[in-house]
Amino acid sequence: MRFLIIIPAHNEEQNLSFTLDSLLQQNHKDFKVVVVNDGSVDKTPEVIRNYTERDFRFTTINLQKSGHQPGSKVVHAFKKGLQTQALDEFDIICKFDADIILPENYLQTVADAFVNNPTYGLVGGLLYIEKEGSWMYEGNSNKHHVRGPMKAYRKDCFVQMGGLRETLGWDNIDAILLENLGWKEVVIPELHVKLIKVKGTDYTIRAADYYGRYFYFLGLNRFLAYIASSKEAMKSKSVSFFFDIIKSYEHCRSKKLELMVTKEEQKVINDQRWRMLKKKWLKM
Template sequence: MKIAIIIPAHNEEQFIHLTLDSLVQQSLAVTQIVVVDDNSTDRTFEIASSYSTSLPIKVVQTLSSAENVPGSKVIHAFNYGLAQIDLAGFDIICKYDADLIFPSDYLEQVVDHFDARPLGEQESDRIGMVAGHCSILKEGQWEIENQNNPDHIRGALKAYRRECFEQIGGLQASIGWDTIDEMLARFYGWQVITIPELYVKHLKPTGAAYNSRSKYLQGEAFYKMRYGKLLTLITALKMAWSKKQFQLIPDYLKGYQLAQKKNLAPLVTEEQGRFIRKYRWKGIKSKLGL
């Protein structure tokens, strides 16, 4: 299968060589890599460009705000990179962060899972997205990052079957994009698969670069996904508990209220919103043993 990897990168000189080194060492070769140097002020472009003899890599530059607004900045950069390739010429489209270290068989395992259920079989068996899980360095040991979930692929390491990627309409430049993509994939009958025991080293904790101006955006995402107030409250409680940051609860709720007051346009249709709510409630009831 032909694989295209797009890597948005903003001031990643400390880590990007580790990510690219791990891609050089893959047991299954990638077809094309596009690194998008997104308004970096360090040596990101220079370092990425130095891999031109060891990887099928193209490094491009784009300008954006230096502020790391969750969802918006990274997806604008990703979409710029996506425009550099002929989408129809690839089977798998990957959006990977520039602060990851992949095990040498990572791509091979991902492709094996896509190959296990090729297109043309029963629609309910179609695999649209595949990934491993993130681990972080904590007190000298690599541990599973607490935001991992068996039915959720982290935004840092997305891989899509091209047909699935096209059907969901690509990626939304908004906070919550890495939940919307999965929900829309499921809505259209695609399976979202995470591979147990396949761990990628995540060199920066999720959200480390976010600032205080971003604190209401998660609540805005709940509104845009048509969660409704009660599901937003439950999700806010769950996320705050998992992060052990209980001050986030009023921030999430206020973000939802602000989005509602502004009457922001949802990112999914009413039918898709009903599907998302039903899926979320099913998960809640399952965890409660109902």
């Protein structure tokens, strides 16, 4: 199984070498890495050059700084890297972040999972973050969802679902669409991936605005968006937070901002959310 690994990187001089070193240490050697330098103004290009000059498996492209919003920005960079490669040469397509450390058996374990399970479309591990000198599970409530920093797709699945969507919520949209096509999303819990930087720390968007935009661009209808908003408000124990999220969601609706999912895909996403709601909350 040959891997194509795309790594978007913006001002990652402090973290990127950890990610690339962990790839060099993999016991599965058949891979190619494209690091997409997304307008970095620090020493990220120099870090990349240290690898491209000594190992033919590493290459790079340079972009001007993307003006896209969180979520769409990273997929935009990913797609630019993907366009430089011939997908027919690869079996597995990976989108990795520039601030993760992979265990040395990561690629081999993922490859074995795909070989032994023809219905697997998306595979990954669990994220761990450093707290008080120890690496602790990142704490996301869904241990069955492959998180955005470490996505590995079977190429056939990736092509069939139309690749990644350049929008906020892309890393949930992918899982819903591939499941609808008959593929499985699988987390291998023994694969512990260290996340150097906590996600979201670079975002300037307010939490309520983020959730409102997220629910809109995910394609949720008004009823499901309001339900999802109430769940986030309950977590924060704040009624005002609910109304702030709704305000953001309704603002997007009023502006009729373009969605990156089709009407048919919106129906798939809403149907899946409704099934989850009935199962978890309504016990149906």
